[in-house]
Amino acid sequence: xxxxxxxxxxxxxxxxxxxxxxxxxxxxxxxxxxxxxxxxxxxxxxxxxxxxxxxxxxxxxxxxxxxxxxxxxxxxxxxxxxxxxxxxxxxxxxxxxxxxxxxxxxxxxxxxxxxxxxxxxxxxxxxxxxxxxxxxxxxxxxxxxxxxxxxxxxxxxxxxxxxxxxxxxxxxxxxxxxxxxxxxxxxxxxxxxxxxxxxxxxxxxxxxxxxxxxxxxxxxxxxxxxxxxxxxxxxxxxxxxxxxxxxxxxxxxxxxxxxxxxxxxxxxxxxxxxxxxxxxxxxxxxxxxxxxxxxxxxxxxxxxxxxxxxxxxxxxxxxxxxxxxxxxxxxxxxxxxxxxxxxxxxxxxxxxxxxxxxxxxxxxxxxxxxxxxxxxxxxxxxxxxxxxxxxxxxxxxxxxxxxxxxxxxxxxxxxxxxxxxxxxxxxxxxxxxxxxxxxxxxxxxxxxxxxxxxxxxxxxxxxxxxxxxxxxxxxxxxxxxxxxxxxxxxxxxxxxxxxxxxxxxxxxxxxxxxxxxxxxxxxxxxxxxxxxxxxxxxxxxxxxxxxxxxxxxxxxxxxxxxxxxxxxxxxxxxxxxxxxxxxxxxxxxxxxxxxxxxxxxxxxxxxx
Numbered sequence: 001x002x003x004x005x006x007x008x009x010x011x012x013x014x015x016x017x018x019x020x021x022x023x024x025x026x027x028x029x030x031x032x033x034x035x036x037x038x039x040x041x042x043x044x045x046x047x048x049x050x051x052x053x054x055x056x057x058x059x060x061x062x063x064x065x066x067x068x069x070x071x072x073x074x075x076x077x078x079x080x081x082x083x084x085x086x087x088x089x090x091x092x093x094x095x096x097x098x099x100x101x102x103x104x105x106x107x108x109x110x111x112x113x114x115x116x117x118x119x120x121x122x123x124x125x126x127x128x129x130x131x132x133x134x135x136x137x138x139x140x141x142x143x144x145x146x147x148x149x150x151x152x153x154x155x156x157x158x159x160x161x162x163x164x165x166x167x168x169x170x171x172x173x174x175x176x177x178x179x180x181x182x183x184x185x186x187x188x189x190x191x192x193x194x195x196x197x198x199x200x201x202x203x204x205x206x207x208x209x210x211x212x213x214x215x216x217x218x219x220x221x222x223x224x225x226x227x228x229x230x231x232x233x234x235x236x237x238x239x240x241x242x243x244x245x246x247x248x249x250x251x252x253x254x255x256x257x258x259x260x261x262x263x264x265x266x267x268x269x270x271x272x273x274x275x276x277x278x279x280x281x282x283x284x285x286x287x288x289x290x291x292x293x294x295x296x297x298x299x300x301x302x303x304x305x306x307x308x309x310x311x312x313x314x315x316x317x318x319x320x321x322x323x324x325x326x327x328x329x330x331x332x333x334x335x336x337x338x339x340x341x342x343x344x345x346x347x348x349x350x351x352x353x354x355x356x357x358x359x360x361x362x363x364x365x366x367x368x369x370x371x372x373x374x375x376x377x378x379x380x381x382x383x384x385x386x387x388x389x390x391x392x393x394x395x396x397x398x399x400x401x402x403x404x405x406x407x408x409x410x411x412x413x414x415x416x417x418x419x420x421x422x423x424x425x426x427x428x429x430x431x432x433x434x435x436x437x438x439x440x441x442x443x444x445x446x447x448x449x450x451x452x453x454x455x456x457x458x459x460x461x462x463x464x465x466x467x468x469x470x471x472x473x474x475x476x477x478x479x480x481x482x483x484x485x486x487x488x489x490x491x492x493x494x495x496x497x498x499x500x501x502x503x504x505x506x507x508x509x510x511x512x513x514x515x516x517x518x519x520x521x522x523x524x525x526x527x528x529x530x531x532x533x534x535x536x537x538x539x540x541x542x543x544x545x546x547x548x549x550x551x552x553x554x555x556x557x558x559x560x561x562x563x564x565x566x567x568x569x570x571x572x573x574x575x576x577x578x579x580x581x582x583x584x585x586x587x588x589x590x591x592x593x594x595x596x597x598x599x600x601x602x603x604x605x606x607x608x
Contacts, residue, residue: 030187041176049167053151057163064161076104093166095164101124128161130152131152132152135148271288275363276288276291277349280357283306322346323348340365343363449487450487453596456494461477464505471510473505473513475516496572496573497594505531507533508532509532530590532588533590536584545567566580
């Protein structure tokens with residue numbers, strides 16, 4: 001009955017009519033405007049693409065039909081210059097295809113690998129047949145709407161190529177969404193203003209007692225912004241003033257409470273540590289965003305759940321057990337792909353009279369800290385072990401020399417030689433550690449210069465071939481005869497290749513074959529060094545670039561290895577912007593591949 005009376009009120013009817021009129025007017029204007037604007041934007045976008053395509057087609061036709069000297073830049077380079085000059089449109093890609101469906105250039109710098117390859121696009125094939133194609137498609141991966149233009153390059157009636165354009169139209173639709181959002185916001189603001197005006201108009205014909213009744217209602221709902229209008233100084237006017245004073249007092253009290261709540265919420269939200277609060281029974285009543293991220297849970301789903309259950313401690317601990325924990329608990333929430341460790345600290349909340357009122361749990365991500373500590377312990381242990389072995393050997397031989405072996409013509413020189421070898425081994429280990437330390441502290445200085453990598457690799461292979469004549473190891477060199485220039489630190493990369501070839505020699509059998517190959521691609525050069533040694537097991541291949549890791553520790557030490565060579569090689573290759581990988585089969589051999597960016601230089605005598 002009260003609801004029926006409410007909607008019969010003249011105040012509601014006036015407000016509703018005003019709001020309905022404004023809403024209808026805005027919606028009609030918005031629908032017409034946005035529809036016309038969207039059509040205009042789509043037409044402008046297509047016209048712009050078509051204009052750019054025609055201009056690019058004209059210039060490409062000029063480049064493809066004119067006579068070219070041998071000294072000029074390749075056609076692909078001229079095409080790439082045209083793409084940069086005439087088609088630098090955001091969120092779009094244009095490809096120029098030759099008559100044999102060979103991609104001559106693309107405006108996408110991240111997709112340059114397709115240059116020189118055959119295009120299999122159906123629309124490109126149609127364009128090469130002289131048919132233009134201008135559909136709108138959706139990207140199957142992202143769902144974005146894309147404008148596609150496939151246009152033939154025609155020279156005197158003969159199709160000599162094609163231009164293929166893909167341009168995203170999502171910017172247009174995003175603009176339309178923003179405009180629609182503006183219309184929605186404007187509608188809401190207009191409706192709010194209309195409602196306020198309706199209230200002001202209705203107040204002119206209402207009685208003060210109705211106004212106070214509304215005031216009491218909104219106060220009960222927590223809105224303290226409204227004021228009762230005082231029409232006079234009679235009893236009703238004095239009651240209205242009392243209402244206003246009460247409203248101000250309640251507003252101040254509510255503002256203070258709300259301010260404190262927002263401060264607490266802001267602190268919890270921006271804390272770098274996770275925070276969980278529970279009641280006296282250990283049930284979760286509060287969890288900040290950081291705690292959700294650390295535990296990978298949704299706070300709305302775990303509110304009311306037991307804290308040990310959320311922390312994955314329910315099998316060993318109950319909520320009451322956590323009240324007695326003064327020290328932190330280390331939680332392992334790792335998955336198959338990532339290691340993740342969290343340190344949990346607990347603090348009991350007590351009332352003034354003593355009873356426990358709840359528990360505060362602070363979570364801190366200690367994954368990196370634990371990882372660094374573990375790596376530190378492993379590093380100290382490895383270094384200690386590597387130094388202890390030669391020191392123990394030296395002490396034994398020095399004691400033997402002291403006991404009289406020095407005067408023995410046969411034992412003395414041999415023991416001194418062993419002592420010298422162990423000393424050099426420790427020096428190599430310390431030098432490797434110092435070099436790794438410089439890399440870790442970004443103190444490594446590289447002096448880049450253009451080096452003919454072909455000649456450099458042949459020189460390294462020939463040097464090792466001379467050193468291994470007594471073992472009858474055959475070096476097979478598949479290296480281009482022409483010069484290929486790479487910008488690199490010659491000494492540092494010599495150290496890398498020396499280390500790799502040296503390992504190949506160490507682990508190759510007498511009479512074995514070591515292959516040194518080099519291949520050039522569009523932007524990189526690949527160097528592969530293959531031996532016929534014992535190989536590396538599958539489970540060890542991902543670890544051989546780790547510091548101090550050796551597959552066969554006993555054999556590696558006998559051959560003088562410290563387990564740092566490949567780790568240093570990896571750091572140096574990556575510092576040059578390259579990559580180093582391993583491919584090995586147990587007992588059949590190992591291939592170490594080094595990939596470096598290279599530059600086609602005039603003095604190299606080759607063109608890309």
